[in-house]
Amino acid sequence: TIMKRAGSRSLRVARAAALHLAGGVLPASCVALHKGRLAAVAPEGGDFRLQRASGAWLLAVDGRAFFNFAVRRWQPLAMAHGPYSPVRELLYVVFVPEASLRGPARGTPALFVKLGYRELAEEENDDQDALIGYVEKKTAKLKITNVPGAGIFVFKVPKSHQVFARPCRAAEASLKTELLNSSDVAVTPSGHCGEL
Numbered sequence: 764t765i766m767k768r769a770g771s772r773s774l775r776v777a778r779a780a781a782l783h784l785a786g787g788v789l790p791a792s793c794v795a796l797h798k799g800r801l802a803a804v805a806p807e808g809g810d811f812r813l814q815r816a817s818g819a820w821l822l823a824v825d826g827r828a829f830f831n832f833a834v835r836r837w838q839p840l841a842m843a844h845g846p847y848s849p850v851r852e853l854l855y856v857v858f859v860p861e862a863s864l865r866g867p868a869r870g871t872p873a874l875f876v877k878l879g880y881r882e883l884a885e886e887e888n889d890d891q892d893a894l895i896g897y898v899e900k901k902t903a904k905l906k907i908t909n910v911p912g913a914g915i916f917v918f919k920v921p922k923s924h925q926v927f928a929r930p931c932r933a934a935e936a937s938l939k940t941e942l943l944n945s946s947d948v949a950v951t952p953s954g955h956c957g958e959l
Contacts, residue, residue, distance in 0.1 A: 772814065773812040773815065773823070774813045775810070775812055776822070778809075778811055781822060781824070784822055785830045785837070786835060788830070788835060789807070790803070790805035790824045790825075791804075792837075793828075793837040793838070795838060795839050797839075804837045804839055805825050805828040805837065809824040810824065810826075811824050812824075812826075814826075814829070814840075816829075816840075816843050818849070821840075821843055827839065827840055829843050831847075849884070850883060851883055851919075852880055852883075852920055853882075853917050853918065854879070854935060854938065855878065855879060855880070855881060855898065856915070856916045856938075857907060858874040858876045858915075859874065859875045859905060859907060859910060859912075859913040860872060860874060860911070861874060861875045875904045877902075877905055878935060878938055880932060880935050881897055894915070894917065895915065898915065920934050924937065
């Protein structure tokens with residue numbers, strides 16, 4: 764209730780209380796990679812706080828490290844927003860006009876299309892820049908930034924696919940199957956990896 768009333772994203776914690784919560788493990792005793800070298804995750808001393816991140820409270824020090832209670836170690840704060848953060852899965856369909864290719868059915872201009880799925884950290888809410896950057900790195904054919912006629916559709920996983928162990932991957936497979944069997948579009952496989 765104190766945290767709810769505080770309404771802030773961080774609350775100061777006394778050093779003795781923080782170290783008690785951390786089982787006496789000092790931040791300076793834990794190392795991590797920093798610019799390719801091992802370094803202490805935080806210097807001796809430090810400002811301990813309960814810090815809000817990804818909808819949860821973390822025991823943090825100097826805005827640089829947090830205490831991971833599962834492994835009983837201090838880790839770089841960036842990891843709390845990466846491998847440990849909640850994710851949401853999205854389906855995407857990217858399309859780029861293919862100037863050198865004519866459609867097989869009618870000889871009309873064709874599109875190079877890639878469909879897939881991607882996990883995004885929940886902090887990247889409504890920000891598709893990370894997804895666009897990810898897609899554009901897949902192949903030179905998928906450059907969509909400032910390309911006339913290119914675009915991306917982004918979808919949430921359909922509720923009908925939430926019953927599967929991997930809902931987004933199942934939805935991707937269903938979409939590929941639907942496209943292969945559609946009478947509205949002509950789909951041509953682009954390789955041996957099941958890509959269309």
